[in-house]
Amino acid sequence: MKLPDFEAWAVFAAVVEHRSFSAAADALSVSKATVSKAISRLEARLGTTLFHRTSRRLTLTDSGRALADHAQRIRAEGEAAEEAAFESASAPAGLVRMAAPLTFGIKHLGPLLAEFLGDHPGIQIDLRLSDARIDIVAEGVDVAIRIAELPDSSLRARRLGAVTAHIVAAPAYFDKHGRPRHPADLSGHACFTYANLANPDVWRFRRAGGEEASVRVQGPLRTDNGEAMLPALRAGLGVAVLPGFIVDQDIAAGRLEAVLAEWSAGAAGLHLVTPPGTLRPARVETLIAFLSDRLRRLCADAH
Structure with a gap:
């Protein structure tokens, strides 16, 4: 042969x-x-x-x-x-192609990459930001960040921590329309939906005791980026389920209010995902090690 x-x-x-x-x-x-x-x-x-x-x-x-x-x-x-x-003779060098969700990439990944590139001048990063899930093999991506519960696949995934989602609206919205006491109450509210989910119009919840609830929602805004919902949320136009890295500052400042705290609104995992195979260039391994450390700390600090 x-x-x-x-x-x-x-x-x-x-x-x-x-x-x-x-x-x-x-x-x-x-x-x-x-x-x-x-x-x-x-x-x-x-x-x-x-x-x-x-x-x-x-x-x-x-x-x-x-x-x-x-x-x-x-x-x-x-x-x-x-x-x-x-x-052994030289520092890692070359191009790393990377993909990440848009808002997470701007808020958290950008500052981390600035630190990384300062420490590794021989490495270049091609960063693509989009909330759409891409085929990292077909696109030639070396490492991707995904915030989801991942299905089984041939890709290699490293879970770094949990990203908690919150049910939020402006206090003025809840004052006018009432605060939901159970997820089922959300069916009567104006709900903003996230287009990249498989079924954006059905929200699922779980309580610590194991009780589950799902509710079909509707509302005036659907978008493929969660941060785009913030102006309409602050204006008191509806309710959304969004991850903490998008809404934590607004909650702390009183611009938004989180409700149904005893219900999990679908906490997702923060993952580093790479193509199949066990061997990776040193430049990719170096970036993965750096991001694994920093993003684990970020998830831990958020809880």
């Missing part, structure tokens, strides 16, 4: 990441013809087509999509092996 065509696998991973032969060629500092030949060589060896090619678009076939994770892992482990060989 011949050895695997490791170069072609790495080129395939680069094309998946950059979504074009030309962009992959630029990233790898090779010609477009070299990229095209590597993909054709790999397709011939595997006996399958990896991409649908048109004059305007390049998309993965079903076979290509199934093999993309393997390609990314092969490239990442090759990079990690090379970095390990040079690690």
Whole structure:
């Protein structure tokens, strides 16, 4: 049996990441013809087509999509092996691609990265902020922060702590419309919903004794970013369920009031998520170790 065509696998991973032969060629500092030949060589060896090619678009076939994770892992482990060989002679260096939720990234991650980059001048970070859940393998992301209870998957996840959610509105809103005594009461309120949930119109709650409740809600505002709800909340226009890192300051200042404190409004885990595989470049491991320490402290301080 011949050895695997490791170069072609790495080129395939680069094309998946950059979504074009030309962009992959630029990233790898090779010609477009070299990229095209590597993909054709790999397709011939595997006996399958990896991409649908048109004059305007390049998309993965079903076979290509199934093999993309393997390609990314092969490239990442090759990079990690090379970095390990040079690690003792030099400080970690290179680009780390990172993804995080928008508001959390601005409030907490930005200041931490400033500290990290000051200590590690050889490392560069490409940070993408969005509340949408992205495919970190297809997007070529090295590490992502996710605030959720994660389903089983091939991704590697490290739970760093809990992020508590609160049921909040302006005191003036509750003075006018009444304070709910049970989650079921929320069905009669103007509720702001978060679009990135699987079922935004159903809120679920749990009490310490094990009692559970779910309520269908509706209201005048739905958005894919929780911080965007704050002006309408402060104006007394409705109720929302939001994580503490968005509303804690408003609660402390009296601009918002939390209710139903005996009910959990869906505490989620704060996770660092990485692609499959056990080997990672030193620059990625260095960032993960730093963020694990700082974000664990952040979660502990919040409780």
